Amino acid sequence: MDKTINSLKSKDIRLNDVRISKFVDANTIIFIIMGFLLSRSTLIDYIAPLGFAFFICISKLDRYKYPVFVSTLLGILLSGNNTGSIFKYSIALCAILILSSQLKKVPSIFKVSMLGVFILSAVSIGQALVGSKYIYDLLLIGMESVISFIAIYIFSFGVTLIINSNNRVSVRLEEAISMSLLITFSIMGIGSITVFGLSIRSVLSTVLILVASIVGGSAMGSTSGVVVGLAFIINNITSAVYMGIYSFAGLVGGAFSRLNKYFCILGYILSWIIMYSYTSGLSSNIMEVRDILIASLIVIILPKSFFDRVGKLVKSNIDSNEIVHDYINRSKNLTNNRLMDIYKTYNELANTFDNIREKDKIINEKDITNLIDMIHNDECTSCSMKRMCWETRFNHTYKLMYKLIENIEEHGEATSRTIPEDFRKECMKPEMIVKVANYYYKLFALDYDWNNKFSESRKIISNQIRNISKSIEDLSKDLNTNISIDLEKEKGISDELERNNISIKRINYLTKGNDDFEITIKRRTCSNGCLCDKRLISIVEDCIDEKLSVQKIGCHTLGSNCTIKLTKAQVxxxxxxxxxxxxxxxxxxxxxxxxxxxxxxxxxxxxxxxxxxxxxxxxxxxxxxxxxxxxxxxxxxxxxxxxxxxxxxxxxxxxxxxxxxxxxxxxxxxxxxxxxxxxxxxxxxxxxxxxxxxxxxxxxxxxxxxxxxxxxxxxxxxxxxxxxxxxxxxxxxxxxxxxxxxxxxxxxxxxxxxxxxxxxxxxxxxxxxxxxxxxxxxxxxxxxxxxxx
The missing domain is CATH 3.60.40.10 (PPM-type phosphatase domain)
Structure with a gap:
C-alpha cells in the first residue's frame, strides 16, 4: 500500500513538473520581470505608460499574457505613483486584457499601437474631465499618447526577438535598439533601491554598458551609453551631462575590447572618471565610482559562455564570421548529403544492370523443352505414328529428340550424316525433323547473339553510370573537405585596398586544400586596364604574403565591370x-x-x-x-x-x-x-x-x-x-x-x-x-x- 502511495506521489510530482514546464519557461520569467519593472518606470510628472505599452505587445501571446498581466498590474500598484495614475493605468491594462482576443487578429503593429493609444487616451481624458480640467493635463495626455505609441511600436521588435532568439541567424537594427530600450527602462524601474548603500540601478546600468562594449566594441558601447544616459534623464535621475559621460566611457571601453575584457573594463573606468572629473568634479559624488567598481567586478566574474551567448545573438551586427561560417557549413552539409544520395542512387542503378543474369550458352534445359514442343507442333502432329511415339513411348521419343538437339548443339547443325542411327530407324521422316530442328536452333542462336550484344551494351552503360556516380562522389568529397571561404582574409584584403583608395564591389577568398587558394575581386574597370597588374596585385601580395598570378576578365571594356582572379603564383x-x-x-x-x-x-x-x-x-x-x-x-x-x-x-x-x-x-x-x-x-x-x-x-x-x-x-x-x-x-x-x-x-x-x-x-x-x-x-x-x- 505504501509503495502504491509513493508511486502515485511521484507521478503527481512528475505531472506537476510537466505542467510547470508547459506554462513557465525562461521567456515567461523574463517577461514577468520586465512587465513589473517597466510599469514602475515613471517618466515626466507621473507619466508611466511603459508597462502598459509592454503588455499590449504581450497580449497577443496567450502563453504569456496572464502572468505578465499580473506582474504588470502589481508593478503599477507598487510604483509609488499618485492614486489617479495608478487607477488610470490599471483600468487601461484591464481593457487591453479584455480586448486581447481581438488584438490577435490585427496583424499591423501600427494599428495595434494606435488602438493602445486610443484606449489609454480615452481613460486619461475621462479622468481629466472628471478631475481638474486644466490645459496642462491635456498637454500631458498628448505627450503620454506620443510616448505610448512609440513605446508600443519599438517594444514589439524586442518581444519578437526574445521569443525567436534561438532560431535567429541575425539581429536587425530595430530589434537591437528595442532590446536595449527594454533592458534600460527595466533597470530604471528598479528605482532608488540600495543594498549596503549601493545603487542597484547604477550598478546594473554600468554592467549593461560594459557587456555591450565587450561584445560589440565601440559602436555598441557608445550606443548603450547614450541609451542609458537618456533613460536617466527621462527618469529625472541625473543631468544631461551623464549622457555624454556614459557614451564616451562606452566608446573608449569598446575600443579596448579587441584586447580582452579586462582592458575594456579598465578603459571604461578611467574614461568615466576623467570625464566626470572635468564636468562635475570627482568629489561631488565619489559613491558613483564605487558603484562602477562593483559593476566591473560583476562583469569580471561573468563566465565566458555568457558573453558567447550574447555575442552570438548580436553577431550579425558586429562581426558576422561565425554566423556566415555556420551557414556555409550547413549549406555544404545539405549539398553533400544530397550529392551522396544521388551517388548511392546511381551506384545502385549500375549494380542493377550488373546483376542481370545472362545465358551462358545458346540453349538451356528450358529452351530444349520449348524446341522439342515446336518440332512436335510443326511435324509430329500430322504424322500417322504420333500415337505410338508421343503417347505409348513418350519417354523414349523424348530422349531421342533430346539426343538430336545435343547433336545439333555440338556440331552447330545436323545433317543426314550426323543424324543418330536409332533416331533414323524409328522416325518416319527424319530429314524433315532435322530440317525443322536446324531452323529453330538457328533462331535460338541468333537470339543468343543479340542477347550477348545487349549484355555488352548493358555493361557499358553500367560502367558509365558508375563513372557518373564516382564523379558525384568525388565532387561531394571535394566540396566537403577542400573548399572553404576565409572571411577574415576577405576583410583584411578589403580593408587594405580601401586604405589605398581602391574601391571594389565584392571579394571572395576560397581556400582549396592546405596550400592553395583563389581570390576573386569584382570592381569597376579602370581607365587603362593596368591597375590589376600594378597596384592591386602588389597590395594583395603584401597583405597575404604570397606571390600571385592574375587572370583578368573584362578589364578593357570601359564602363563595365572587371573580374580579377588571383591564384598562387605558378612556377x-x-x-x-x-x-x-x-x-x-x-x-x-x-x-x-x-x-x-x-x-x-x-x-x-x-x-x-x-x-x-x-x-x-x-x-x-x-x-x-x-x-x-x-x-x-x-x-x-x-x-x-x-x-x-x-x-x-x-x-x-x-x-x-x-x-x-x-x-x-x-x-x-x-x-x-x-x-x-x-x-x-x-x-x-x-x-x-x-x-x-x-x-x-x-x-x-x-x-x-x-x-x-x-x-x-x-x-x-x-x-x-x-x-x-x-x-x-x-x-x-x-x-x-x-x-x-x-x-x-x-x-x-x-x-x-x-x-x-x-x-x-x-x-x-x-x-x-x-x-x-x-x-x-x-x-x-x-x-x-x-x-x-
Missing part, C-alpha cells in the same frame, strides 16, 4: 605550338588536338588519331577531343574521362569506332608532367641540356574493349624543357626509308632550335622529306616549351 609557364598536315586528297584530318590551361594551375595537351581516314576518322577523334576538353575543365578524374570516351565510342555506332589518345597534363606549380596514353605514339622530352627522354605505351586505343587499361607515367620537368607529342603519321614516316620508329629521337638530339614553333615545323618538314613529299597519313606535331617565371 612555370607553358607555351604550345602546332604543325599539322592532312593526308593527300583529304580536307578533314583524322588527327585532332587541343592544348589549354585549366583550373588549379594545370595545363593539358592532347592528340587523338581516329581510325581510318577522311571524315570518319575526323568524327572519331573530334568526339574524343571534345569530351576530353569539357570533362578535364570540369575537374573530373582522368580515369573517368578516359572511360567515358571509351564508352561513348563503343555505343556511338554499330560499326567499329576507335581512336588513339595521347594526353599530357602539366602541373605548372610543381613542374611535373603526367601522361595518359591509349594506343598512342611515344612522347618525347627534350631537356635543356640536349638529352631526349622517351615515354612509350603498349595500350590499346579507346573504343575497342569495354575494359581498358591506361598507361600512366609521371615525369619531372624543368625550365627550358620541351614536350613533343606526335601522331602515328610522323613516326611511320621513317619506315619508308628504313629509319625505323626511333628516327625522331636522333633528329631531336641534333636539333638546336629553341623556338617551339620552329621545332614543330622542322619535325613536320623532316617527316615529309622522309616520305619524299607524299603524305600517307595525317601528321600532327605538338611542341610545348616550359618557362620558369
Amino acid at each position: 612555370y609557364k607553358a607555351v604550345t605550338n602546332v604543325a599539322s598536315m592532312s593526308r593527300d586528297g583529304y580536307v578533314l584530318s583524322g588527327d585532332n588536338y587541343t592544348y589549354m590551361e585549366v583550373s588549379d594551375g594545370k595545363y593539358i595537351m592532347a592528340i587523338s588519331d581516329g581510325m581510318g581516314k577522311g571524315k570518319k576518322a575526323y568524327d572519331e577523334s573530334s568526339v574524343t577531343i571534345d569530351i576530353l576538353e569539357k570533362m578535364i575543365d570540369a575537374k573530373i578524374d582522368n580515369e573517368i574521362v578516359i572511360n567515358t570516351i571509351n564508352n561513348m565510342l563503343l555505343l556511338k555506332s554499330s560499326e567499329e569506332m576507335f581512336s588513339t589518345l595521347d594526353l599530357g597534363i602539366v602541373d605548372l606549380k610543381k613542374g611535373s608532367l603526367e601522361t595518359v596514353k591509349m594506343g598512342s605514339c611515344p612522347s618525347y622530352i627534350k631537356r635543356d641540356n640536349g638529352e631526349v627522354d622517351l615515354i612509350s605505351s603498349s595500350s590499346l586505343p579507346v573504343g575497342i574493349l569495354s575494359d581498358i587499361k591506361m598507361d600512366r607515367h609521371n615525369t619531372k620537368l624543368g625550365n627550358g624543357d620541351y614536350v613533343i607529342m606526335v601522331s602515328d603519321g610522323i613516326i611511320d614516316a621513317g619506315k619508308s626509308n628504313n629509319f625505323g620508329d626511333n628516327w625522331l629521337i636522333y633528329f631531336l638530339q641534333k636539333l638546336e632550335s629553341t623556338n617551339p614553333k620552329e621545332i614543330a615545323n622542322k619535325i613536320l618538314d623532316r617527316a615529309l622529306e622522309l616520305q619524299l613529299g607524299e603524305v600517307d597519313d595525317d601528321m600532327t606535331v605538338l611542341v610545348t616549351k616550359m618557362y620558369s617565371q
Whole structure:
C-alpha cells in the first residue's frame, strides 16, 4: 500500500513538473520581470505608460499574457505613483486584457499601437474631465499618447526577438535598439533601491554598458551609453551631462575590447572618471565610482559562455564570421548529403544492370523443352505414328529428340550424316525433323547473339553510370573537405585596398586544400586596364604574403565591370605550338588536338588519331577531343574521362569506332608532367641540356574493349624543357626509308632550335622529306616549351 502511495506521489510530482514546464519557461520569467519593472518606470510628472505599452505587445501571446498581466498590474500598484495614475493605468491594462482576443487578429503593429493609444487616451481624458480640467493635463495626455505609441511600436521588435532568439541567424537594427530600450527602462524601474548603500540601478546600468562594449566594441558601447544616459534623464535621475559621460566611457571601453575584457573594463573606468572629473568634479559624488567598481567586478566574474551567448545573438551586427561560417557549413552539409544520395542512387542503378543474369550458352534445359514442343507442333502432329511415339513411348521419343538437339548443339547443325542411327530407324521422316530442328536452333542462336550484344551494351552503360556516380562522389568529397571561404582574409584584403583608395564591389577568398587558394575581386574597370597588374596585385601580395598570378576578365571594356582572379603564383609557364598536315586528297584530318590551361594551375595537351581516314576518322577523334576538353575543365578524374570516351565510342555506332589518345597534363606549380596514353605514339622530352627522354605505351586505343587499361607515367620537368607529342603519321614516316620508329629521337638530339614553333615545323618538314613529299597519313606535331617565371 505504501509503495502504491509513493508511486502515485511521484507521478503527481512528475505531472506537476510537466505542467510547470508547459506554462513557465525562461521567456515567461523574463517577461514577468520586465512587465513589473517597466510599469514602475515613471517618466515626466507621473507619466508611466511603459508597462502598459509592454503588455499590449504581450497580449497577443496567450502563453504569456496572464502572468505578465499580473506582474504588470502589481508593478503599477507598487510604483509609488499618485492614486489617479495608478487607477488610470490599471483600468487601461484591464481593457487591453479584455480586448486581447481581438488584438490577435490585427496583424499591423501600427494599428495595434494606435488602438493602445486610443484606449489609454480615452481613460486619461475621462479622468481629466472628471478631475481638474486644466490645459496642462491635456498637454500631458498628448505627450503620454506620443510616448505610448512609440513605446508600443519599438517594444514589439524586442518581444519578437526574445521569443525567436534561438532560431535567429541575425539581429536587425530595430530589434537591437528595442532590446536595449527594454533592458534600460527595466533597470530604471528598479528605482532608488540600495543594498549596503549601493545603487542597484547604477550598478546594473554600468554592467549593461560594459557587456555591450565587450561584445560589440565601440559602436555598441557608445550606443548603450547614450541609451542609458537618456533613460536617466527621462527618469529625472541625473543631468544631461551623464549622457555624454556614459557614451564616451562606452566608446573608449569598446575600443579596448579587441584586447580582452579586462582592458575594456579598465578603459571604461578611467574614461568615466576623467570625464566626470572635468564636468562635475570627482568629489561631488565619489559613491558613483564605487558603484562602477562593483559593476566591473560583476562583469569580471561573468563566465565566458555568457558573453558567447550574447555575442552570438548580436553577431550579425558586429562581426558576422561565425554566423556566415555556420551557414556555409550547413549549406555544404545539405549539398553533400544530397550529392551522396544521388551517388548511392546511381551506384545502385549500375549494380542493377550488373546483376542481370545472362545465358551462358545458346540453349538451356528450358529452351530444349520449348524446341522439342515446336518440332512436335510443326511435324509430329500430322504424322500417322504420333500415337505410338508421343503417347505409348513418350519417354523414349523424348530422349531421342533430346539426343538430336545435343547433336545439333555440338556440331552447330545436323545433317543426314550426323543424324543418330536409332533416331533414323524409328522416325518416319527424319530429314524433315532435322530440317525443322536446324531452323529453330538457328533462331535460338541468333537470339543468343543479340542477347550477348545487349549484355555488352548493358555493361557499358553500367560502367558509365558508375563513372557518373564516382564523379558525384568525388565532387561531394571535394566540396566537403577542400573548399572553404576565409572571411577574415576577405576583410583584411578589403580593408587594405580601401586604405589605398581602391574601391571594389565584392571579394571572395576560397581556400582549396592546405596550400592553395583563389581570390576573386569584382570592381569597376579602370581607365587603362593596368591597375590589376600594378597596384592591386602588389597590395594583395603584401597583405597575404604570397606571390600571385592574375587572370583578368573584362578589364578593357570601359564602363563595365572587371573580374580579377588571383591564384598562387605558378612556377612555370607553358607555351604550345602546332604543325599539322592532312593526308593527300583529304580536307578533314583524322588527327585532332587541343592544348589549354585549366583550373588549379594545370595545363593539358592532347592528340587523338581516329581510325581510318577522311571524315570518319575526323568524327572519331573530334568526339574524343571534345569530351576530353569539357570533362578535364570540369575537374573530373582522368580515369573517368578516359572511360567515358571509351564508352561513348563503343555505343556511338554499330560499326567499329576507335581512336588513339595521347594526353599530357602539366602541373605548372610543381613542374611535373603526367601522361595518359591509349594506343598512342611515344612522347618525347627534350631537356635543356640536349638529352631526349622517351615515354612509350603498349595500350590499346579507346573504343575497342569495354575494359581498358591506361598507361600512366609521371615525369619531372624543368625550365627550358620541351614536350613533343606526335601522331602515328610522323613516326611511320621513317619506315619508308628504313629509319625505323626511333628516327625522331636522333633528329631531336641534333636539333638546336629553341623556338617551339620552329621545332614543330622542322619535325613536320623532316617527316615529309622522309616520305619524299607524299603524305600517307595525317601528321600532327605538338611542341610545348616550359618557362620558369
